[in-house]
Amino acid sequence: MAGTTTADEIFREFKEHSISEFFRKNSQMLGYSGKVRSLTTVIHEYLTNSLDACEEAGLLPDIKVEVKQLGEDRYSVSVSDNGPGIPFKHVGKVYATVLAGTKFHRYVQQRGQQGIGATGCTLYSKITTGRPVHIKSTTGRESYECDIDLDIKSNKPIVKMTAQIQEDGHGTTVYGEFGDVKYENSDHGIYEYIKRTALSNPHASITLIEPEGKESAFLRSSDELPKKPRAIKPHPLGIDVNDFIEYAHRSANRKLSAFIVETFSRATQGKVAELKEIAKDIDFESDPAKISWVDAEKVIKAFKQVKWMAPELDSLSVIGEKQIEATIKNILSPKFLGVVERKPKVFRGGVPFVVEAGIAYGGSSGKKVNETKADGTVVEAEGNILRFANKVPLLFDASNCAITDATKSIDWKRYGIAKFDEEPVSVLVNVSSVYVPYSGVGKQAIAKEDDIIEEIRLAVMDCGRILQRYLSGVRSMHLQESRYKTIMRYVSQLSKDLGEITERDSGDIEKSLRSTIEKKYSKLFSNGDGQENGNSVPDEDPKEEPEVGEE
Numbered sequence: 418m419a420g421t422t423t424a425d426e427i428f429r430e431f432k433e434h435s436i437s438e439f440f441r442k443n444s445q446m447l448g449y450s451g452k453v454r455s456l457t458t459v460i461h462e463y464l465t466n467s468l469d470a471c472e473e474a475g476l477l478p479d480i481k482v483e484v485k486q487l488g489e490d491r492y493s494v495s496v497s498d499n500g501p502g503i504p505f506k507h508v509g510k511v512y513a514t515v516l517a518g519t520k521f522h523r524y525v526q527q528r529g530q531q532g533i534g535a536t537g538c539t540l541y542s543k544i545t546t547g548r549p550v551h552i553k554s555t556t557g558r559e560s561y562e563c564d565i566d567l568d569i570k571s572n573k574p575i576v577k578m579t580a581q582i583q584e585d586g587h588g589t590t591v592y593g594e595f596g597d598v599k600y601e602n603s604d605h606g607i608y609e610y611i612k613r614t615a616l617s618n619p620h621a622s623i624t625l626i627e628p629e630g631k632e633s634a635f636l637r638s639s640d641e642l643p644k645k646p647r648a649i650k651p652h653p654l655g656i657d658v659n660d661f662i663e664y665a666h667r668s669a670n671r672k673l674s675a676f677i678v679e680t681f682s683r684a685t686q687g688k689v690a691e692l693k694e695i696a697k698d699i700d701f702e703s704d705p706a707k708i709s710w711v712d713a714e715k716v717i718k719a720f721k722q723v724k725w726m727a728p729e730l731d732s733l734s735v736i737g738e739k740q741i742e743a744t745i746k747n748i749l750s751p752k753f754l755g756v757v758e759r760k761p762k763v764f765r766g767g768v769p770f771v772v773e774a775g776i777a778y779g780g781s782s783g784k785k786v787n788e789t790k791a792d793g794t795v796v797e798a799e800g801n802i803l804r805f806a807n808k809v810p811l812l813f814d815a816s817n818c819a820i821t822d823a824t825k826s827i828d829w830k831r832y833g834i835a836k837f838d839e840e841p842v843s844v845l846v847n848v849s850s851v852y853v854p855y856s857g858v859g860k861q862a863i864a865k866e867d868d869i870i871e872e873i874r875l876a877v878m879d880c881g882r883i884l885q886r887y888l889s890g891v892r893s894m895h896l897q898e899s900r901y902k903t904i905m906r907y908v909s910q911l912s913k914d915l916g917e918i919t920e921r922d923s924g925d926i927e928k929s930l931r932s933t934i935e936k937k938y939s940k941l942f943s944n945g946d947g948q949e950n951g952n953s954v955p956d957e958d959p960k961e962e963p964e965v966g967e968e
Contacts, residue, residue, distance in 0.1 A: 449541050452490060452599035453606060454813055458859070459541070459598070460484075460607050462534035463496040463591055465809055468618060470500035470589070477642060478621040484600055484607060486628040491546065492598055497590040502556035505563070509574030512550060512591070513539045513567040538593055539567050545596030549575075553582070554589040600628050604784070605812050611635060613803060613810035616748055617847060619740040638743045643808075647731040649851070650682040653720040655728070655767025661713045665705035673716075676705040683726045695719040728769040730761050732851045736808055741775045741845065749843060752779030755883035759876045764868035770850035772869075774876035776842065776884050783841035798841035800834070804863075805847035811861050818862035820846045823873035832881035833888035844880070846873055904934055 449455040460482060471478035476499060483495045503511055512535050539550050549566040560582045566575040602608055611625050615635035622637045651660070670676040674689045693701055696719040699712055708716075738756045745754050756775040763769050783798030804811040804820040815821045824844055829837045854864040863869065908930050916923030 449537070452597060453601045453603065455541065456484075456492060456494075456595065456598035456600060457605060457607055457610050457812060459494050459538050459593070459595060460496070460610060461809070462538050463494070464611070464614060464623075466535055467496060467498035467500055467589070468614075468621060468808075471498060471621075472642065472645065474501040475642065475645070476500060477637065477640065478618070478623075480621065481624045481626070482607070482611065483626040484628050486600065487594060490599055491594065491596045492600060492628065493592065493594045495590060495592045497588065499586070499588045502554045502587045502589055503552070504556055505554075505559060505561050505578075508552055508554065508563065509565060509576040511535055512552065512565045513574030513576075514572060535591075536567065538591075538595075539565060540569070542593045542595055543567055543569075545598075546594045548594045549577075550591060550593040551579075552589065552591055555582075555584045555587050557587050560584045608633065610810055610812055612748065613805070613812075614808075616744045616803065616845070617736055617805045617808040617810065619736070619744040619747075635748075638747045639740050641740075643734045643737070643740075646734040646851075649729045649732040650680060652682045652728040652763075652767030652769075653677075653684060653723075653725055654763075655765055655852075656681075656717070658710065658713045658717050661717055662708065662710065665708050665713070668705050671704055672702050673699070673705045673708065674701040677701075677716075682729055688723055688725070691723050692716070692719045695722050725767075727761075728763055728767055730769055730771075733761065733769060733771050733849050735771050735773055735849050736805075736847055738773075741773065745775055745777050745843075745845070749777045749782050750780040751777035751782045751843075753777070753884065753887045755880050755887075757876050757879040757883075759872060759879075762868065762872050764854075764866050768850060768852050770848060770853075770869065770872075772872045772876045773845075773847045773849070774873070774880050775845040776877075776880035777845070778840075778842050778884060778887070780841075782843040800829075800837035800840055801843045803843055803845040805845070806853045806855070806860070806863055807849055808847060809860075811863070813859070814856065814862035817856050817865075819865045819870045820848070820863060820873055822865055823870045824877055827874060827877055827881065829881070832878075832885040834881075834884075842884075844877060846877065848873070901934065905931070908934070 449458055464480065464482065467480050468478055471480075479499045481495075481497045485493045487493055514536055542548055542550055543566065549564040551562065551564055553562045554560070561578060562580045562582060564577045564579055566577075567573075568575055600607065608625065608627070611623055611633075612635065615621065615623055619639040620637055620642055621635075623635045625633045625635070627633070651664075656664075664680050665673075665676060668676045668680065670679060674686070677689055677692070678684050678686060689701060693699075696715045699715055699719075735758060738758050741756045742754060745751060745756075754775060754777045757773070759772045759774075761769055761771045782801070784801040785798050802815070802821055802824050804815065804818055811818065811820070824846065825837075829835075834840050834842060848863055848869065853860075854866055854869070856862045856864045908927055912923045912927035912930060915921070915926050919926075
């Protein structure tokens with residue numbers, strides 16, 4: 418038939434592409450969309466790598482970030498840290514191999530998860546400037562400088578040693594040049610990102626040098642390193658059929674029962690016995706490497722019918738109540754703050770997570786707007802939601818985030834906030850997990866998992882109850898102060914009138930009246946603004962919660 422095309426002709430252009438080629442054409446999926454966001458994404462990737470490296474080595478992070486303008490929409494970025502350094506044989510894979518790294522394959526909480534971030538920066542530098550990134554690293558055993566490029570078609574690094582150097586200590590500096598980017602002091606810019614990173618990482622000291630030469634130092638407010646998370650085994654309720662088969666085919670065990678006990682958290686011979694009773698047609702003495710999809714489905718179905726202990730929590734590392742309190746005071750200087758850390762929970766049946774929340778009121782809290790409404794009222798600040806995942810600030814995609822949904826769904830009037838968008842209040846939420854379910858590869862929003870949204874709501878409402886008690890106290894104190902001032906306004910005249918009526922000295926009467934009134938309103942003088950301890954334990958949620966680890 419005229420005009421038709423044969424299958425051979427259609428498939429003549431059929432080609433295989435590497436993962437690097439895919440992301441080169443879809444860089445927006447890595448967070449490189451928009452000039453401001455793209456530059457902030459570069460800082461995000463390098464800074465989180467530095468923080469993870471320092472913490473894993475047991476070092477208090479000292480990090481320097483420097484941004485310089487090279488031309489219109491072209492900037493250089495340099496990030497230096499005091500981490501353990503990178504052995505030369507691994508540096509190419511760290512900075513120029515997609516899906517390579519120390520994090521993706523481990524069941525442990527870390528800021529990076531996918532093995533894409535630093536390589537994404539190298540890729541973005543290549544496609545916008547044609548330049549390699551430059552690395553300088555010292556491990557204590559070796560020191561070197563090198564240029565790193567990326568072979569996009571093969572997803573392979575191209576490493577060129579530029580110098581063997583002699584340096585003491587340890588640490589890494591990465592330098593790259595990036596086009597189609599823009600430095601901007603905004604809610605989505607680098608300064609705000611680093612400010613929030615300092616807020617959620619009080620043990621880190623971070624210095625930022627901006628393009629115009631301004632230097633800002635975010636000094637550590639804690640000399641205590643966060644608890645180092647321990648890699649744990651996956652929980653039976655947190656995996657699917659494909660996961661199970663992948664684990665089984667890589668196992669060195671020769672029996673399915675032994676494989677289950679050794680591979681999964683909370684799995685014992687007793688639990689295997691329960692599984693045998695449920696999945697009676699499965700041979701638990703067979704070789705796990707030979708298990709079929711159908712049999713794997715039956716095992717996963719049996720998993721869901723067994724009562725398992727909650728996942729181990731050694732894999733989690735939170736900011737901590739004291740650290741959140743210290744950094745909020747240091748950066749926001751609020752009139753009031755309250756901090757809550759919820760008990761660990763699980764989502765999707767077997768992935769552990771913890772929600773921390775803080776609320777700050779007054780001072781530098783909220784987003785400064787100085788906006789005049791139609792009715793003439795002036796709004797100086799509006800409510801601000803500070804979102805974090807594994808201590809990493811989330812600046813973009815707020816509308817698609819579980820934290821935003823949970824916080825916005827709360828009836829703030831119950832907690833003394835008439836309109837959240839017109840009050841000087843900041844709500845901080847950090848979700849820590851071995852697997853944060855991001856809504857995209859750019860890792861800027863947490864997927865709207867029902868279990869996570871509900872836990873965030875409960876944490877923020879706990880904070881709201883603490884704030885409500887404070888605001889009630891302040892308003893009560895303001896009312897008492899108003900009454901006090903009104904009464905004291907008439908004391909002199911009342912004393913004169915009483916003196917004339919009783920023929921007593923009006924001065925003695927006034928002195929006595931003032932003493933009585935001041936005694937009545939003594940709280941005004943003993944507790945100036947009515948502020949209570951913001952970190953007092955909130956009322957217990959009326960809903961009983963089982964202890965983590967209970968069957």
